């Protein structure tokens with residue numbers, strides 16, 4: 887897992903979930919942040935994801951949230967964000 891594979895928006899979207907959990911390798915994290923500085927659409931995804939995770943955490947206080955449900959929500963979220971910017975390359 888030496889070389890980070892961030893670089894385009896698709897890579898950022900793949901890594902952002904881990905990044906928000908602070909489990910990303912330092913080099914990957916630096917690359918993500920560099921990309922985010924230049925990319926407003928990915929900034930939106932990160933901000934949205936952050937709120938989404940806080941919401942999931944709040945729900946988790948009331949009971950355990952199945953991992954599969956979180957993943958399903960995440961996939962739907964990413965699909966929706968992508969469909970909102972059709973001109974953006976994948």
Ligand SMILES: [Zn+2]
Nearest residue numbers: 894895925928
């Ligand atoms: Zn981007």
